[in-house]
Amino acid sequence: MRITVLAGGVGGAKFLLGLRDHLAERWPDGDGGTTAEVDVVVNTGDDMWLAGLKVCPDLDSIMYALGGANDTERGWGRADETERVSAELTAYGIGWPWFTLGDLDLATHIARSSLLRDGLTLTEVTARLAERWNLGVRLLPMSDQPVETHVEITVDGKRRIVHFEEWWVKYRATVPAQRFIQVGLDKAVANPLAVRSLERADVILFAPSNPVVSIGTILELRGMRQALDRAGAPIAGVSPIIGGSAVRGMADQCLTAIGVETTAAAVAKHYGARGRGGVLDAWLIDGIDEPSARVIEAAGIRTSVVPLWMTDATTSAQLASDALDAAFAVPRR
Missing domain, CATH: 1.10.8.240 (CofD-like domain)
Incomplete structure (x- = not known):
């Protein structure tokens, strides 16, 4: 079993801990590990x-x-x-x-x-x-070429371009972002090992990471969407939004900056259905967002309603299991 995960930082790490625990039970190797191979394509736009x-x-x-x-x-x-x-x-x-x-x-x-x-x-x-x-996994930077996310903001009436970490950490994203600027993106290409991993994968998962500056940055790399299009594996994503709020971090401020509502359904439609020019086959939402399942399904994305809160190792492993099951339920291309 080959699994490729696209991930950002803290939320991605928590999901991966659950995935590693689940795989050790689902496909054990006899030594406490797993026979499954996991590659993690990690956002480097915050670098x-x-x-x-x-x-x-x-x-x-x-x-x-x-x-x-x-x-x-x-x-x-x-x-x-x-x-x-x-x-x-x-x-x-x-x-x-x-x-x-x-x-x-x-x-x-x-x-x-x-x-x-x-x-x-x-x-x-x-x-x-x-x-x-x-x-227990192989970490793959999304690209070997540098990409830095900068943010256009207005402070004291003056327009400024700051590094994403300054907006995120110093200003705590309280200053509205006018736009995000991916410095170096025009010269960067998707990591060849990441491309190969996607093409060989049996399952592709999107961790519950920021859809704008984490997963979104990875998807913007030259060659990344083409690799996803070529991949025969089903693609399932876990919503980073529960009940209209970001699970971690400040994804809501990032979504607002690009004109996307902070809802599980809006993020699903932002990614888009794979059969309609997007990247998702399946999408996991929390029970509180169940009323939006029909909207997501109408957009061409299979929807699973499961608990999304990763409060401990057990719930994180269960979410990983649910994500894999959602992917397995998608017919192979």
Whole structure:
């Protein structure tokens, strides 16, 4: 069984933890793992160079979570973290004082930056970093070429273009985004290993990640939609919206910026039905959104109504199981 997942950071990590647990039960290998092969195509549109270091927030969130080293209370970064180096950088006036990197986290960024400067691709670097962790999946950056998401905002009457992380972390997305600008997207191509993974997959899943700046960024890469079109595997997505609110983060502000309602049905129609020029065969929504199931079905997308809240390992694994079942229910192309 080959499974390819498109994912962003924190929400994607939580879903992947559940998927890994479920696969160990559904297709066990006898050693506590699974015979299933899982590739995760990860958004790198949040990436940046900061204080001379390459920072990949979504890749790291997933790597730390699957490696058992993440801070579960904050939902991001490393557990048992200290911040002495960031304090010193701030004292020197380097970096962003509102974007604190922990000391253990900084070691990851130093290692990544060193390997990149040695000439390795981001895909190769990610594989090297993942070697120390027992992830149970293969992490694939969406592209080896840099793409940075910038946001146009107005602050104190003045138009500004800021990095997505500044809008997300410093302003907490409280300043309305006029538009998102994908710097470098015109030169970037989909990771060839990700394309190959999609073409070979038995199942393709969209994690409940931000549909605009996570999954949306991945889909905008040259070659990505074509790979999805060629794929014979069914594509099932999990709604990141429950009852008109984002499960995590600030997807509602991102959706508003592109003129999409913050509803499970609107996001499904934003992705579109695969048979009608979109990318979805199946869509999972929560019970609270069941009244919109007919609307989604009318748009050509098979709809499953299941509990979406991932409150613990059990509910996360069940959601992964439901996502696979929804995909399996789609006739092969």
